[in-house]
Amino acid sequence: MTGEHLLNEIQTFLERFIAYPSPESSVAHTLWIAHAHLVDAFENTPRLAFLSPEPGSGKSRCMELTEALTPRPVLSVNSTVAYVFRKISDEAGLPTLLMDEIDAVFSGGKSDGNEDLRGLLNSGYRKGATAGRAAIRGKEIITEEWPSYCAVALAGLNQLPDTLMTRSIVVHMKRRARGQIVEPYRRRVNQPEAVDLTSSLAVWTEQIRTQVADAWPELPEGIEDRDADIWEPILAIADAAGGHWPITARDAAVLMVAESQKKPATLGIKLLADIRLVMGDADRISTVELLAGLHGMETAPWANIKGEPIDSRFLAKVLGKYDITTNNTFKINGVSVKGYQTHHLFDAFERYLPAPVVTELGNSGNPGNDEAERVANATPAELVPEVPPAPVTCTVLDTCRVCAAPLLAPASKLAGICGKRNTEHDAERIAS
Structure with missing residues (x-):
């Protein structure tokens, strides 16, 4: 199975159970899951944050499926901070830290027991980062430096602190609209399929480890500084997969970075x-x-x-x-x-x-x-001077001719067909 086909399969699997707010959200989720298998090959790891203004928006389902498809997942809701630090130091490999109800971690003060966890989240997006802690050894209080670098997915209500938002790929989840249907995810029914996909992903990502570690992916115009840090690993994975993924990933990056900049001017x-x-x-x-x-x-x-x-x-x-x-x-x-x-x-x-x-x-x-x-009354993104659009010289389609899925990549829009690989799509691709 090629990297392109495998990522297509993972994206299709996710979209069966999750009502994403936008097509680019499932693209980012798919590539982030793949990046978690290679997090030690990158200099930075973006946090993946599923946020919503109200409960019942599918955030926990996103976390459940992320857990099913990533290596060595650790649910911090059931773990102490000491346990998390030790898992990051484990010789078995870096964990994927999954934190639901993250708003509770940042809503308290310094005495609420979450200060170490907040430090880990803020520092651990860059390789080699550590979080300082004080420990008691006998009658002495000593300082310790614990590794904090690992892949982290978060879910919670409302916003995160700016220090974490700027390190995150944010998916703003919404409640499903009437008529928006997804399959119910049942662990004992669907887990075997997730296990097969995870195993295939582990094999493929190991094959491309050297390629992505040495990669300098081309960044779309306007993605720079911290945004460049967090999207570079995602784009490296997309480039390694090939097919439509390099273009699809860059389209998603541009859209999601623009969305992240839509906040009120100070x-x-x-x-x-x-x-x-x-x-x-x-x-x-x-x-x-x-x-x-x-x-x-x-x-x-x-x-x-x-x-x-x-x-x-x-x-x-x-x-x-x-x-x-x-x-x-x-x-x-x-x-x-x-x-x-x-x-x-x-x-x-x-x-x-x-x-x-x-x-x-x-x-x-x-x-x-x-x-x-x-x-x-403008946001920073709205204050950017408008640039006249380039004249359209050819017909493009916004949805796939076969399955009506939204088309993100320019190449897919020109072809009028999405990147899915199955009998119907392949027949249409050959015919055109």
């Missing part, structure tokens, strides 16, 4: 954007005039932050985080005023805001009212 980013709008083309502005302009923006929060309009101290505190300070020396109409000059703000504008959008004067005569509303 108060500081909103303030910078609104200051740029108030200043317009001016090269300087007094603090009094700036505050008046900010207070007058109906769609912005500046007239009522914690029940009070913002003042000069608020400006200084927030802008100081961006190395922006006021200047006491310039004059406006011959009067010395305290305020801000464009050259003090330019660096922050360039680093944190998109290029300004030119707008026409509205009925009020004030430029940029519509733009102010757009920027004030």
Whole structure:
């Protein structure tokens, strides 16, 4: 069985029992499971997080199937932290750590007994990472460094801390819609099939170990820094599988990274954007005039932050985080005023805001009212300037002609057929 065929089989198996929120979610889950068999060959291991706003969204089923298909799974809900650390150090091989109800781990304080576990999760995505612990030996308290690097899958309600979210491939699970049917997973009925797939996966991943360990997979544009770290192992697996998987995996990476960036802009980013709008083309502005302009923006929060309009101290505190300070020396109409000059703000504008959008004067005569509303309410992803799409020169299909499965890869869309291998799909592939 080829790597492409094996991953197709695993993806099909998963989709029988899990109602994924999007096609790319099952792609990421499939490749992450394969990566868990080779985690010691990579420099980084992404956490896989199944999150949802409400219970009953299929997160535990995702964890159950992940357990069935990964090597040496450890359910931390039944394990002490000491046991987990020792399993990571086990000569038998690195475990796959599975943590359900992860929100409980991060909802308590430092005295809730989960501090060591939080340290393990935050540190263990990079090879060679350790987590420090204090231990009592006789009458002495000594420090110990325990290895913390291993594959980790998580499931829980709501969000995770940013330190963990940025190390994770996140699948935002949803409750099944009416009419969305999946098979019930019964361990004693379906486990034998999972065992066969896991055995085949163990054999194949061992065959490609050297290939993926030495790989430098090409990353899609826009995937960089921490995102590059967590997607590189996934793309290396896809490249080793061949067939449609290299393109399918990169499509999934682009979509899921874009989704991860859809979070509200910080108060500081909103303030910078609104200051740029108030200043317009001016090269300087007094603090009094700036505050008046900010207070007058109906769609912005500046007239009522914690029940009070913002003042000069608020400006200084927030802008100081961006190395922006006021200047006491310039004059406006011959009067010395305290305020801000464009050259003090330019660096922050360039680093944190998109290029300004030119707008026409509205009925009020004030430029940029519509733009102010757009920027004030935008997420970071929405603040990226729009790029006109390339002209379409050929017909593409969004669903497979045989099974109506969604098509992610451009090559699959052009062919009009998904990557599944069976009699019907192979016959259509030959005919076309």
